[in-house]
Amino acid sequence: MYEEPYRWVEAVGNRRTYLDEQFKQGSPVVALTYDGGLALVTVSKGTPKLYEIYDRIALGGLGHPADLEKLRFSLLEMAHTEGFNRSPSDVTGSRLVKYGMAPVIKQAFEEVYKAPFILKVLLAELGQKPEKDTLLTINYDGTFEETTGCAVLAATPAVQKEMTSYLHQEMSSGLSLAQAVATALRAWALGDRAQRQASEDKERGDEKPTPAAKPASLDAASLSAHLRDRVVEKTIECAVLDRNQPGTSKYRALNQDELGRLLPNDLKAALAS
Amino acid sequence: MGMQGDFFQLLKEQGYTLGSSAQVGSGQEFTTATTILAFKYRDGVLVAGDRRATAGNMVMYDRTDKVLEIDRHSVMAIAGVPATAYEMVRVLEHSFKYYRRTQLQELSFEGKLRAVSKLLKDNVSAALAGTGAVAPIFAGYDFEQGTAKIFFYDILGAEFEGVEYAVSGSGSPTIRGILHYVNTWGEQPLVALPEEQATIQALRLLTSAAEFDSATGGINREASLYPIIKLITGAGVRTVPDAQLKPLYEAQVLRHV
Numbered sequence: 178m179y180e181e182p183y184r185w186v187e188a189v190g191n192r193r194t195y196l197d198e199q200f201k202q203g204s205p206v207v208a209l210t211y212d213g214g215l216a217l218v219t220v221s222k223g224t225p226k227l228y229e230i231y232d233r234i235a236l237g238g239l240g241h242p243a244d245l246e247k248l249r250f251s252l253l254e255m256a257h258t259e260g261f262n263r264s265p266s267d268v269t270g271s272r273l274v275k276y277g278m279a280p281v282i283k284q285a286f287e288e289v290y291k292a293p294f295i296l297k298v299l300l301a302e303l304g305q306k307p308e309k310d311t312l313l314t315i316n317y318d319g320t321f322e323e324t325t326g327c328a329v330l331a332a333t334p335a336v337q338k339e340m341t342s343y344l345h346q347e348m349s350s351g352l353s354l355a356q357a358v359a360t361a362l363r364a365w366a367l368g369d370r371a372q373r374q375a376s377e378d379k380e381r382g383d384e385k386p387t388p389a390a391k392p393a394s395l396d397a398a399s400l401s402a403h404l405r406d407r408v409v410e411k412t413i414e415c416a417v418l419d420r421n422q423p424g425t426s427k428y429r430a431l432n433q434d435e436l437g438r439l440l441p442n443d444l445k446a447a448l449a450s
Numbered sequence: 451m452g453m454q455g456d457f458f459q460l461l462k463e464q465g466y467t468l469g470s471s472a473q474v475g476s477g478q479e480f481t482t483a484t485t486i487l488a489f490k491y492r493d494g495v496l497v498a499g500d501r502r503a504t505a506g507n508m509v510m511y512d513r514t515d516k517v518l519e520i521d522r523h524s525v526m527a528i529a530g531v532p533a534t535a536y537e538m539v540r541v542l543e544h545s546f547k548y549y550r551r552t553q554l555q556e557l558s559f560e561g562k563l564r565a566v567s568k569l570l571k572d573n574v575s576a577a578l579a580g581t582g583a584v585a586p587i588f589a590g591y592d593f594e595q596g597t598a599k600i601f602f603y604d605i606l607g608a609e610f611e612g613v614e615y616a617v618s619g620s621g622s623p624t625i626r627g628i629l630h631y632v633n634t635w636g637e638q639p640l641v642a643l644p645e646e647q648a649t650i651q652a653l654r655l656l657t658s659a660a661e662f663d664s665a666t667g668g669i670n671r672e673a674s675l676y677p678i679i680k681l682i683t684g685a686g687v688r689t690v691p692d693a694q695l696k697p698l699y700e701a702q703v704l705r706h707v
Contacts, residue, residue: 228551228554229550229551230551231551232547250552253548253552254460255549257460257544257547257551258460258461258464260544261457261461261540261541262546322647401696418506423686424519424520424521424522426521426522426547
């Protein structure tokens with residue numbers, strides 16, 4: 178049935194619709210630079226979404242946990258054999274994405290008889306110098322992007338855009354870790370709210386979101402309030418690639434105590450519940 | 451498919467072999483020209499080693515680092531053929547990292563010990579041929595038992611626990627006797643020594659080894675050449691900087707006759 182080119186294009190189109198549907202409930206992931214390195218933040222339920230890949234590389238994922246595990250293992254295998262056979266400084270995020278992940282994900286996406294990867298991935302790489310810090314994102318169809326400063330994963334490109342523009346607006350150079358975490362969590366709340374709004378709108382059948390709801394909602398208090406509502410029975414997850422960490426491995430997952438100390442007062446309540 | 455998270459297995463699947471498969475029993479003498487030592491002190495374990503690398507009676511290099519950090523909580527001190535020893539350290543370093551990152555938990559101390567003896571066992575043929583003999587000391591912090599521990603190995607991979615101390619290398623016979631004497635009849639046993647006293651003890655022991663063993667490098671003040679001394683506690687591994695060793699050496703080790 179797929180021999181005809183048109184059928185194939187149609188099938189790939191159907192996959193997009195199917196995959197977009199899968200991410201609707203996903204929890205966004207935020208990564209941004211702070212004065213000591215890079216921080217990754219998300220809110221997870223049950224399975225963790227932030228992982229250590231190599232000495233200076235961290236991963237954040239959105240999507241199906243089993244697919245994420247599969248990809249994480251192949252990344253770990255590639256990074257470690259490369260790091261052992263060549264040297265740790267030859268393991269770069271950009272090569273992992275371009276030669277390791279992107280072709281595999283793209284192929285799985287386009288082979289319409291097989292199951293695609295239900296995931297979006299963010300790789301954060303701590304450079305030897307702060308200006309070399311990179312953030313890479315890869316979509317379920319294998320397209321990837323390389324940025325600096327901040328990057329996000331969310332259900333739709335529209336939500337991602339909304340989150341990044343919020344981050345650009347709120348971020349200044351030399352953020353402390355506490356400031357970075359607070360900003361990231363607000364961006365998360367913004368993304369999560371936009372995703373929920375979009376799916377509610379869709380259920381109600383109006384394609385266009387109500388324009389009146391938008392302008393008032395960017396203030397910190399309303400975002401914190403949304404976060405408090407949504408974080409119940411979930412865990413705030415935060416991991417850093419800390420430039421000042423002694424030794425070669427720069428990855429560190431923040432435990433709940435540490436996170437509790439870092440959060441501003443209006444968000445502390447969110448964690449306590 | 452090997453065990454989950456086994457990096458060494460992964461390497462082998464890709465055709466990697468540790469050490470050369472040299473002819474067994476070519477009858478070379480095993481050279482372990484060096485002195486490494488480890489003992490328990492008040493806060494944890496101290497591991498120290500001299501800096502000399504030799505080939506026969508030639509001094510190859512006087513700034514070798516024989517006390518190597520495998521991860522934040524474990525250290526391997528090496529005696530034997532450096533090429534093989536450094537390779538083992540590289541394999542171990544990547545194995546522990548790979549395990550932690552894939553399995554999302556730290557490899558247990560027992561597991562780390564097994565990894566060391568497995569590597570030594572795989573290396574037996576090279577060890578017997580005289581091209582790759584390594585007799586290391588492995589020390590680390592065991593979180594399950596809340597204490598730092600010392601283990602030493604023979605070249606075939608047999609594992610022994612150094613309850614109070616362990617030594618290896620050509621200079622070790624000299625200091626083994628001293629350690630026994632100091633620990634039994636000294637003012638206080640090694641395990642009661644505070645950090646500074648333990649460091650002084652290590653400097654004295656290595657100086658004694660260098661006195662009687664030509665393959666052990668002594669302390670050279672003019673070249674500011676000091677041994678490598680690392681301390682393992684629950685907080686991790688810490689290297690005692692030369693700036694700290696220098697005054698201790700001058701005040702507590704050096705004797706003007």
